[in-house]
Structure formats: structure tokens, C-alpha cells
Amino acid sequence: MTTSNRMRVRIAAAIMGAVVVAGTHSVNAQATTQPTIQDLVDAIDTGVTTAGKALADTGISSAPHSTIPTGNGPEMTDAAATFTFSLANENTAPAGANDWNCKTSAAHPDPVVLLHGSWMNAFDGFAYLSPKIKEAGFCVFALNFGQEGLLQQGGLGALLPGVNGIAPMEESAKEVSTFVDKVLTSTGAPKVDIIGHSQGGTVADQYLKFDGGAGKVDQLITFGATHHGTTLDGIATLGRRLTDMGFNALGFSQLLVGQGLIEQVSGSSFYSTLDATGDTGDTVPGVHYTSVATTHDEISTPYNATFLTAGPGATVNNVTLQDNCGIDLSDHLSMMYSPRAASIALHALDPAGHPNLVCTFNPYVL
Known part of the structure; x- marks a missing residue:
């Protein structure tokens, strides 16, 4: 881990300490008046705000932005090992991605754009899949999107190495729009195919519907995408209900995890806008969608909420x-x-070249 990354982790730990101290002081000060849960949350909010002000001049705070990963890391086959590697190599592109000299072929005319999930990056999201797509003959490109400063509600992820996908998804979709235009200009292709994991699929939805993507995307292939939000096995739904009752559970969580994650709670105002399509379903005309779910998903729940209606x-x-x-x-x-999952993606991209789906054991992580 680099020196700058160590410093960011230490700052995050310091802020968490300030949160705990603020909450403890609040309870002690009001012990005789029986403090409410909201009193405690208010105290924690104050602690986070105070810590945030102390960092105002450190350069950590910034507007939402993205980074194009450079270089290429190794092909990896294990999610946990890849995560560890990405901590010290947060802006490294996965193997096969971001060759700006790549030109598409008649057999594979659409370059493939990879969009990672929440609190992830291009490398730890696609270190396994990216090289397989490249080896199949496609031009592959990946973006680290949704970066945001601590003071812009990026949460503690703003201080941690390799964490992206914390900014509002509306902003991330605009970053994707700019990146897709760069890919099209570089390759000379008229359209791209997008593969999105988790939040990456939802950001792609936003891009297709509101940021000009409909005429620039041939296929959208998603894995565990929060197309309709998630209950996080009921935790997010509980937070939404508490917030509706006046206890700002989601607002407090946003201070820690970032607005991009909070927007993915089922029933959020983000989905009220994204899904306000009348009788047109979940899609836009001219795009081919493949939405893949796993029954063991513990993040995008219920798992079949990732499915789409044409x-x-x-x-x-x-x-x-x-x-x-x-x-x-x-x-x-x-x-x-x-x-x-890789065989499903390759089959969607090139059914003739990859007609068969493989079936092998693959373990869960969490």
C-alpha cells in the first residue's frame, strides 16, 4: 500500500473515532434526560461534520469525477485476492482493458465498456472477465467512476484506496457518457456494448435513459445490477421505513457510505425518476439487454429484482x-x-463464437 493510501486509511480511522466519541459524549451529557435515538444520531452527525471541517483544507474534498485506469494488472481468478491487490493498485486497469490503439473488427464491431459496482474499481470488478473478452477479439475499456470528496457526501469511501461508485448516480452517468464518447472516437465504432456489475448496471440505465446513451449502445449486459433497488436482505428497507417515520437513518448512513449507495435503496427518489417510464418497461428502444442474477446474492436483494421488463x-x-x-x-x-458468468457474457456478445455455457463450481465470498 502506498504512503498516500496509508494516510487516507488513517484519516478514515480518525473520523470513525470522532464519530464514536461524539456519540458517547452525547449519551453521557444527557443521561439524566434519557436521550432519544435521534439525539445520538444528531451528536454523531455533529462529530462527522466537525471532522469534515478539519479536513476542508487537505485537498481530500473534491467534486464528483472519474479516473481512466492505466497500465494493466494481472489476470486474477479470486475476488478476495483481487480486492487485496487493488488496495495498492487502485487506478490499474484490468488485463486487456484500455488499449487506446485498439480498433474494432467486422466480426466484433462494438467495443466493450466495463462499469464496476459500488465501493469498487475497474480492476477488482473485472480482473477475471476483462482479459477473456479481450482474448475473444473485442476492444475493451474500463472506467473508475463516481469518485467524490468527503465533504460532498462521499462518505468514508472518499478516504479509502480503490473505492469508487460513491457519488450520485446521476453524476456517474454523465461521466460514463463522456467516457463512451471517448471510446467511440478512439475506435471509430458507432456503438458500444456495456457490461455493468451491481451499481454499474444502474448507472448504465441512467445513461441510456437520460444522458444520450440510447443511440450509442447496442447491448447492456448486467450482473447483480440494482435495476430496481435493493433491500440488502431487508436492512435497506428498514432504513427507508425509519427515515419515513422521521428517524434519519439513511441520511446518517450517507455520511458513511456515500450518496451513490443510499440511492440504491429500493423506493428511493432516484428510482422514482428512473422507473417513471409509463408503459415502456425498463428499457429503451434499440438496445438488447441481458440481466444476470445469482440466487446467492446478499447485496442486490431480492435477487430477481435485477430482472428487467422489455x-x-x-x-x-x-x-x-x-x-x-x-x-x-x-x-x-x-x-x-x-x-x-463469463460464458454468459461472451455468449451475449458473440452467440456464434461462444454458443455454449460452461458449468463449474464457483464459491461465494461473503
């Missing part, structure tokens, strides 16, 4: 990873390291 002029293929392959135990993270 509207006019679009096609949808909803796939459960375990259909005809019960030995694949992939969860939300390890599905991006599943040979079966």
Missing part, C-alpha cells in the same frame, strides 16, 4: 446463474469470477 423495440434475456448449474454458488462479488 419495452417496445428492446429485447431482454433474464438469466439466473444457477439455472442448469446448481454447483455455481457465486454471490454478489464472486459472480464476476465465475466461469459460467
